[in-house]
Amino acid sequence: MNDRPGLGAWFGPRVIGLHLFAIAAIAFCLFMGTWQLGVYDDRQAEERDHRGEVVAAPLEDVWSPDQVFTSDQDQRTVEVEGTFRPAAEQLWVTGREQDGEDGAWLVAPVTTQGTPLLVVRGWAPEPTPVTSHPVPEGQVDFDAVLQPGDASGDGWDPQERTIGAVRIPTLLNELGYDDLWSGYAIATDPEVSADLVPADVPETDVSWTAGGRNLGYGLQWWVFAAFALFMWWRMAREIVLGRDG
Numbered sequence: 071m072n073d074r075p076g077l078g079a080w081f082g083p084r085v086i087g088l089h090l091f092a093i094a095a096i097a098f099c100l101f102m103g104t105w106q107l108g109v110y111d112d113r114q115a116e117e118r119d120h121r122g123e124v125v126a127a128p129l130e131d132v133w134s135p136d137q138v139f140t141s142d143q144d145q146r147t148v149e150v151e152g153t154f155r156p157a158a159e160q161l162w163v164t165g166r167e168q169d170g171e172d173g174a175w176l177v178a179p180v181t182t183q184g185t186p187l188l189v190v191r192g193w194a195p196e197p198t199p200v201t202s203h204p205v206p207e208g209q210v211d212f213d214a215v216l217q218p219g220d221a222s223g224d225g226w227d228p229q230e231r232t233i234g235a236v237r238i239p240t241l242l243n244e245l246g247y248d249d250l251w252s253g254y255a256i257a258t259d260p261e262v263s264a265d266l267v268p269a270d271v272p273e274t275d276v277s278w279t280a281g282g283r284n285l286g287y288g289l290q291w292w293v294f295a296a297f298a299l300f301m302w303w304r305m306a307r308e309i310v311l312g313r314d315g
Contacts, residue, residue, distance in 0.1 A: 082309075092306075096302075100291070102287075103288045103291030103292040104288070105288075106288035107242055110282075111239055113284060126147045126148055128149050128311070129149060132146050132216070133146075133148075135184070135185035135251050137220050139251075139252040139253035144217070146216045147215060148216060149210055150180065150182055150187065150214050150255060151182060151183030151209065151210070152180040152187065155179045157201050159245070161232065161245075162233075163190075163233055163234070163236055165223065166193060168267065173193075173196060174196065175190045176191045176192055184249055187251040191262050191263055191266055191269075192257070194266055194267065197230060197231075203264065203265065204264075212257055212261065214258060215258060217236070217253055219236055219237060219238035220235035223235025225240075238251075256271050261313060
């Protein structure tokens, strides 16, 4: 004889009320969790915008040639004052995608504080002779965003003056300079880009801790929803099986 309750037992008056309560509780928890995660995303976006809106500071106030590049310099907007070295000393960094199209960055060394700083002037669909892109003359001032050197990429081609990444140690050896700044900069001044497409600046990294409390609350509400689901199943099963006393 089969004593297992039929499907209709799960829709008795007492169980229906439990179903409705569980649906409301779970929906509320999911709503609150989604809302808190949305607030977290908004806080992250606000922090990213805030960091991106920082007024440019003179490069010498942020960094010096003898300092190792750290997170204090990463993504900082600075005012660079220096002199472009001859156009023939420029180089292309290949494999740089922009607007869904593969291309390359034209990088020029700029002597500032007595040491060449590699500056991304702009982007082009493909490398062309570096001397076809004249550099600004004399002492120049322009805004740029600091970046750490790249870890890896294709090697240096001295004939084409191309490399697959802004690898500072490699370029220091290959370009023949006595020294280089330990990071590089992406120019945001149209006068520096000239006939090139201004290079996209990578999105500012923001620590997950910005709005971290909202992230924690959001995850807690999802845990509450899972707990409410478990308790609904357990209590409903007890009622249907007649074990609720």
